[in-house]
Amino acid sequence: MRLYQKIIIGILSLAAVAVIGLTFYGMKALDEVNDVVNNINQLANRETKKREVAVSIEDREPFSILLLGTDVGALGRTGQGRSDSMMVVTVNPKKQQSTIVSLDRDIMADMLDGGTFDKLNHAYAFGGVELSMDAVEKLLDIPIDHYVILNMQGLSDLIDAVDGIDVDNQIDFTLEGVHVPFGQITLDGKTGLAYARMRKDDPDGDIGRQRRQREVVTKVIEKVLSVDGVSNYQNILKAVEKNSKTDLTWDQMLDIATNYYPAFNNIEQEQLEGNGQLINEIYYQILGINELLDVQNLLKEQLEMPTSETLEIDPQYEYSYNGFIGNQFYDDSNTQEVYVSGDTDPDDDY
Structure with missing residues (x-):
């Protein structure tokens, strides 16, 4: 799917609509937005987290969000699905900066089950948002504080909710x-979808597709924040309510809208991808050690965490980050404990 930008619409639209709605529609809007937040709120039941103490959005501490776009909700697709678009956003209100790192869905990643490596987007299919958060946290060596999920129907509904967007289509x-x-x-x-x-x-x-996705998102957000967006806030809320889940609470969203919003005006964008390799006739992205370390440190700086000079990984897993294939990959009939899944992804467009 790679529609990671539609997740940004979900969280920013909801936050913006909350504040604008309160200004123009008073208590009626307050009740409606509050109901939407209650309906989409779903805690992530994670057994382990990188942070010992939860980050405080109320106190304006920098935090991270994992944004997931799932390949269900439209075109007759149902079930758990895969998180075929993934993005990590770090937000620092003091610096008034945000960093967005797009994660290629085909990145070979640790599934945290004692040895299986698979495509990063399969973590959601195997273990839901909890395993997705854990796998990304392990990959990037930063705490993942919150999540937002929006299915692919969300982009379509949001475009309709703002009465369409104008583009100059080149193809x-x-x-x-x-x-x-x-x-x-x-x-x-x-x-638009x-x-x-x-x-x-x-x-x-994919580069062209990602360029168009950024264009769509930018135009939708502009309309959400326009007068037309305010007048259609109920449709926008319905689009978010039907197609999204998050562990952010109403109070946290209000804090983001009022205290963090300037940070979204200064966004640094990065793409984490590696070298494409066929393993067991399955396509994977194998990350480079230096590239991964650079992205880790970029995010750590935004979260005001100590950076690292070397990538801390178990030596037996080093091949999954340096592009070396050779005889390092074994199936589960051999003595090597690391197993590369052969699960296929039939739809390469999502």
């Missing part, structure tokens, strides 16, 4: 029966 294409013509056009939810999903007809592949 005439049809995706699964949805035609998106060349030129200056207005996208509704259906065509196709515009953000399309990859194979773009000569730049």
Whole structure:
């Protein structure tokens, strides 16, 4: 799916609508937004966390959020699904900075079961948001404080909720029966979802798709914060309510909207990806040690944590971060304990 940006819409739209709604609609808006937050709130039952003491958003401490976009909710797709878009956001209100790191779904990652490595997006299918948070926390060596999930129907609903967005489409294409013509056009939810999903007809592949996703998100957020967005706040709330889950509480969202929001005006974006490799005829991204260490330290700086000079990993797992394949991969019939899953991902567009 790679629609990680739609998660940003979920959290920023909800926070913005909360504050704007309170200003323009008084207690009625307060009740409606509060009801939405209660309906989408779902705690993550994690047994272990990197932080011994939970971060305090009320006290304006820097924090991190794992943003997950799942490949269900539209096109007849149901079930648990995979988190085919993943992003870690760190927010520092004192520095008024945010850092967004996109995580390639095909990154080979530790599934934390004693030896299995698999695609990072499979963690959600295996163990829900809890395993996703744990796997990303292990990978990036930072605490993951909160999460937000939005399924792919959320992007479509949000585009419709703001009465569409205008784009200058450079590629005439049809995706699964949805035609998106060349030129200056207005996208509704259906065509907007196709515009953000399309990859194979773009000569730049995933890079082009991610560029279009950023464009869609930017335009949706602009409309959410506009007068039209305020007038349609109920539709925006419904779009968020039907398609998202988060462990953030109402009070935390209000604190983010009032005390952290300036940090979202200064966003540094990074992409964590490695070298593509076929292992057991399955495609994986193998991360480089230096690249991973750089991203870890970038996020640690934003969270005001000590940085590291070396990557702290178990030597037997080092191959999964340095691109070396050779004979390091074994199946579970051999004596080597590390096992690379052969599970396939049939839909490469999501």
